[in-house]
Amino acid sequence: MNSIRKKRIYNICLVILFSISGVGLILYSLNSNLDYFFTPTELKNKTIPVDKRIKVGGMVLKGSVERISSKVSFTITDYENSVNVEYDGIVPDLFKEESGVVVLGYLKNQMVFAEEVLAKHDENYMPPSLKIVNDN
């Protein structure tokens, strides 16, 4: 094997090594930073660690919104099951009863303590998974 070839193979190995470790690191950081998304029904059959951040999506149940001081509590439903949510802060403009919502937070004693409440800014828009629920 001549030296140019040797060098080339060495370079290629180096590139492959770096790419694999790069992709590995990205995938690792991906897996440690993702949030699982559940509907209330899916949540019912699962045990989730208290320190695992999750997303819960569904419709805001009619008549469930209550405000105590700066806290707001409401119930997310998919018209089969539902789950209670508590949130400290200002809910977005499009947050209203019987309208789609996604919350990001932690599950403790069958109650979601939300860090973030999201509503969609296209009022006709609905997450595809909920659309199916609604059509039935």
Place this chain on the structure above:
Amino acid sequence: MIIEISHFLSIMATGLFFLVGYFALFTPATNSAYLSNLISRTYSHGFLFLICSFLIYIWLAITDNFSVEYIANHSNTALPTFYKISSIWSAHEGSMFLWIVFLSLWGFIFNLSVKNEEILKAKSIGIISLVIVGFLVFLLATSNPFSTILPIPPMNGADINPVLQDPALAIHPPTLYLGYVGFVIPFACAISFLLEGKSSIKWEALARKWSVAAWVFLTIGITLGSWWAYYELGWGGYWFWDPVENVALMPWLAATAFVHSLSVSIKSSQLRVWTILLSILVFSLSLFGAFIVRSGIIDSVHSFANDPERGLYLLVFIGLIIFISISLFVLRISSIKSKLTIKKFSKQSFISINNIIFGTLIFSVILGVTYPLIYEYLYDQKISIGAPFYNAIFIPIVLLASFFLFFSVDSKWSRNTSLSFLKTPIYLSLMLSIISTIFVMIFFNTKNIPILLSVFAGLLIIFRYIYEIINHFIYKKFINPFSVIAHVSLGLLIVSISFNSLLSTERAMNIYINQYEEYKDLKILFQDIGVEEKSNYDSIKAKFLVEDLKGNKFNLNPEKRKYFTRGQITTETAIYVTPLRDIYMTIGDQLDDGSWIVNIQINYLIRWIWISAILMGLAGIMLIFSKRYRA
């Protein structure tokens, strides 16, 4: 009748563009003067038809012609003319129409400004035309903006979404679209170069000006969107890693890498193969963006109400474009002559590193956007990926990039440079940055390592270039002003983002009328709140008197509006802007005890984030009009 004329004109345009594509790509002897003349003229006519169709459509919107279903659904007689026009791009059909018009506009300007003798022109025009045809067929077949409500049109339209009634939003989508579709020019040049198959042709020089122009539009478009989301949506930040933001970020990253490697290809015929691949990547990512937004496969605040048929068409069409260009690339790659060796620590070597870094960033964003889809398909579990992932990737990589940039300032084209820490500019800026960073650490009493490192990296770039600028004015040393402005802006951007995340704070509080609150150095008095009735909405407007540490007194009047036509509620933020920080206030709901929830944020250096992005764009604009690009 006038609707049908507009509709008919765009169908005619589709036909003409198809002819251009056919003549340019599927007939022999494209390079004959007669044929290239014919192609150029036919293209211009196609464009004329399409632009007339679009102008008529604007006219229909201005004159409230609610027989057009799309206009009836998205406009209203009460709107000012400006918003009647911008309502055209407030939803899927109209914005797609605008997107295509811009696509053909780039081709038209290219057609006018490049001489017919240019060997790649006819084929490039042909490729642009075929892309236009694909999208026009998509528009007319699956999302027709011309469909009508007959025989009885509604009396009034349904109104534009109120959060979209805003000057920034009226210009943000067009600017962004001009950026996205502008990359069709370098793409078409690269593909026609591959078709031609002659390594001696310099397609890079032909594509250069257009690539930078598209990059400028993309940069400014993204900045406008970020600014709009900040003050109009009441989110109070500048970037949210929303899938649609990512979808704009990917082509931007690819385009930035592309304009860098393009300069290497032009300067010294190196990285040519890679540059071609990048030109395909940039345009594919722009199209991928259109697919993500318009197919509804990803949950995002930006998603248009969706339709699977549209998604499928776009997926097939975009897949076809990518497949054809990549196959062509693979077939012709061996005929492209590119100089292989790159000298260590030359300018070229640093640009290669820049490209690897940008490639990694693009790859991780692509993964972040598509991973949820793959994951759901494999494990039947919905997931989402948010800011923590992107921070974990972007912070270290951008830091790395900054250090390479710092050393690259010294490097020369095609020549070895010795990397020595003993050079005056290097150790001087290193020392200054270290001292400033330590000062920041002590003054703000922080041990946040990622932020301190970012401040250090940003300052390193800024100081290094300031040294160059001083050197230029005293010793007349040559500098490239465009590179200096763009890179100093990058340094400024990094520093602003770091300080913003280090210092900004927010608090939601519960406050009664006439109550007095303190937050940080601010004294806040809730003076009054009242309901006002406006022409198309009711408004709840609060009055706050705020006093800062220096004794400046100012009013903040956050507002909530309820629009009549849609019953939609919007937040109008109140912002007090100073050079260093924004005092940002939004009002929430009233509680049963009569108090109000108010959110107050103090955002440091947030204006500088946008200013540095705009400065970057400005450097690009100057470059396009500079002497070196006039050739």
